[in-house]
Amino acid sequence: MPSDRIVERRRxxxxxxxxxxxxxxxxxxxxxxxxxxxxxxxxxxxTGLAIVWKYxxxxxxIGTDPGWLGxxxxxxADPGTINFVxxxxxxxxxxxxxxxxxxxxxxxxxxxxxxxxxxxxxLLLVPFIDIRSERRLLRRPVAIVASVLVVVSMGVLTYKGxxxxxxxxxxxxxxxxxWAKAANFTANKQAVGGAHLFAVSGCLNCHTYQxxxxxxxxxxxxxxxxxxxxxxQFQIDHLKCPACVNPGSPMPSFAGLGEANLKKLASFLExxxxxx
Amino acid sequence: MATRRMTRSxxxxxxxxxxxxxxxxxxxxVGGLRYFLFRxxxxxxxxxxxxxxxxxxxxxxxxxxxxxxxxxxxxxxNSAYDSIQHITxxxxxxxxxxxxxxxxxSVFIILMFMHMGRxxxxxxxxxxxxxxxxxxxxxxxxxxxxxxxxxxxxWDQTAYWATVVGININGTAPFLGPFLAQFLQGGTYxxxxxxxxxxxxxxxxxxxAIAALIGLHLYLVxxxxxxxxxxxxxxxxxxxLNGASPNGRATRTGLSRFRRGR
Numbered sequence: 001m002p003s004d005r006i007v008e009r010r011r012x013x014x015x016x017x018x019x020x021x022x023x024x025x026x027x028x029x030x031x032x033x034x035x036x037x038x039x040x041x042x043x044x045x046x047t048g049l050a051i052v053w054k055y056x057x058x059x060x061x062i063g064t065d066p067g068w069l070g071x072x073x074x075x076x077a078d079p080g081t082i083n084f085v086x087x088x089x090x091x092x093x094x095x096x097x098x099x100x101x102x103x104x105x106x107x108x109x110x111x112x113x114x115x116x117x118x119x120x121x122x123l124l125l126v127p128f129i130d131i132r133s134e135r136r137l138l139r140r141p142v143a144i145v146a147s148v149l150v151v152v153s154m155g156v157l158t159y160k161g162x163x164x165x166x167x168x169x170x171x172x173x174x175x176x177x178x179w180a181k182a183a184n185f186t187a188n189k190q191a192v193g194g195a196h197l198f199a200v201s202g203c204l205n206c207h208t209y210q211x212x213x214x215x216x217x218x219x220x221x222x223x224x225x226x227x228x229x230x231x232x233q234f235q236i237d238h239l240k241c242p243a244c245v246n247p248g249s250p251m252p253s254f255a256g257l258g259e260a261n262l263k264k265l266a267s268f269l270e271x272x273x274x275x276x
Numbered sequence: 277m278a279t280r281r282m283t284r285s286x287x288x289x290x291x292x293x294x295x296x297x298x299x300x301x302x303x304x305x306v307g308g309l310r311y312f313l314f315r316x317x318x319x320x321x322x323x324x325x326x327x328x329x330x331x332x333x334x335x336x337x338x339x340x341x342x343x344x345x346x347x348x349x350x351x352x353x354n355s356a357y358d359s360i361q362h363i364t365x366x367x368x369x370x371x372x373x374x375x376x377x378x379x380x381x382s383v384f385i386i387l388m389f390m391h392m393g394r395x396x397x398x399x400x401x402x403x404x405x406x407x408x409x410x411x412x413x414x415x416x417x418x419x420x421x422x423x424x425x426x427x428x429x430x431w432d433q434t435a436y437w438a439t440v441v442g443i444n445i446n447g448t449a450p451f452l453g454p455f456l457a458q459f460l461q462g463g464t465y466x467x468x469x470x471x472x473x474x475x476x477x478x479x480x481x482x483x484x485a486i487a488a489l490i491g492l493h494l495y496l497v498x499x500x501x502x503x504x505x506x507x508x509x510x511x512x513x514x515x516x517l518n519g520a521s522p523n524g525r526a527t528r529t530g531l532s533r534f535r536r537g538r
Contacts, residue, residue, distance in 0.1 A: 013403065023510075031317050042330045049379035091385045127410075131403075135503070252444060
């Protein structure tokens with residue numbers, strides 16, 4: 001025996017079908033006209049964006065200089081020189097920025113996997129959470145609050161993700177002497193060389209060092225990494241395959257830098273025993 | 277004389293209609309198309325309800341430009357970047373096709389979110405349309421998957437490193453994470469096979485799934501009908517209009533029982 005609610009909603013749907021049959025209008029030409037106009041607008045907008053992307057690129061419109069809508073293409077991918085900014089397309093910025101909020105190792109998984117999974121499941125379950133037949137917005141306060149919260153938080157996260165600053169390697173190199181002095185490894189040539197590599201290899205897009213850097217994906221602060229006395233060999237192994245030494249680490253492999261460079265970086269990390 | 281002309285025009289009509297009738301007799305497709313075009317929709321639907329077909333248009337743009345790009349693109353780490361440059365700078369209107377594909381992706385994603393917002397605010401996911409909401413969420417997830425896999429294909433620095441970190445983040449998921457990362461990369465590390473793997477996922481696997489899901493989505497839209505805007509005084513589901521019901525459908529739905537109970 002179906003409940004009153006089920007009987008009622010079945011009745012309303014039968015009524016809907018009867019009403020549409022009686023006083024609806026045919027899809028063609030009425031609704032189809034609206035759909036066609038809207039589709040033409042969509043195609044025009046897409047074409048317009050493509051034209052602006054190309055013709056706002058400076059010079060002869062073929063280089064890697066950014067136009068109003070960004071670069072036509074970046075420099076070729078090079079797994080060896082690791083001066084990179086791990087930045088996704090704009091519609092992933094909200095996820096991207098979540099990675100700056102949650103910190104490694106305890107809660108980063110909440111930002112990377114936990115929250116998005118929970119949101120996806122909640123989204124799938126919407127029709128089973130909201131089972132009332134009321135459709136008028138003013139009588140659905142929970143739906144209003146939920147949608148405002150979602151739109152605002154996604155908007156803020158997207159904006160923060162879009163404006164999040166990544167430091168350029170060239171600016172960071174200027175800080176190397178200061179780092180060496182503060183951490184007291186100026187005399188250690190290997191470590192100073194490693195500090196240069198550290199500055200230009202994109203490490204600070206995620207890690208922080210003496211107050212500089214991204215704090216992205218929960219990457220730890222490395223100012224006092226050497227104080228843990230893990231040893232040069234450990235650091236080299238970790239740089240080659242972070243997830244092998246530290247299971248679940250999202251850090252990419254830096255094996256492409258080569259043995260000599262890895263040794264410099266490792267010496268730098270071991271020499272970084274914090275500032276006094 | 278009049279009779280002969282009639283016969284002739286009838287013959288002409290019969291000749292013109294012959295292929296249509298032939299097709300109809302063997303497939304029923306003509307009747308199906310006629311049903312699709314002339315089915316009734318509520319008289320009060322509005323412009324917000326064109327967002328779904330706009331999203332479909334954006335997908336069709338992606339499919340068409342994607343096919344053209346696939347004719348020139350080479351999913352191999354040694355030549356991918358060069359083929360993108362070739363498309364952008366040498367191929368006739370290649371910059372336009374690539375630009376439309378690149379920006380069409382953003383438009384597609386925005387339209388999916390707007391369409392979903394419209395359905396949510398109209399309460400159009402409610403009985404009996406729950407299943408279509410679920411299919412829509414799967415379409416949204418697949419669309420984002422297209423965005424993720426397509427981003428690597430230009431094989432430039434931005435693409436490469438964003439994807440390295442993206443895969444590593446997938447890899448941090450409990451249980452499934454390492455398998456997912458390995459599946460995406462085609463190995464323990466990002467390697468020469470990763471690019472062709474992303475290409476296959478981007479242009480065969482996910483688009484196939486999206487096309488099938490769109491088919492189901494549209495089937496359910498046609499079967500269950502389009503909702504009236506919830507604020508409409510003449511919303512379908514209200515019953516015959518006789519001016520006696522200023523509150524529209526509300527007096528006849530759950531709310532009426534709420535009122536009676538009070």
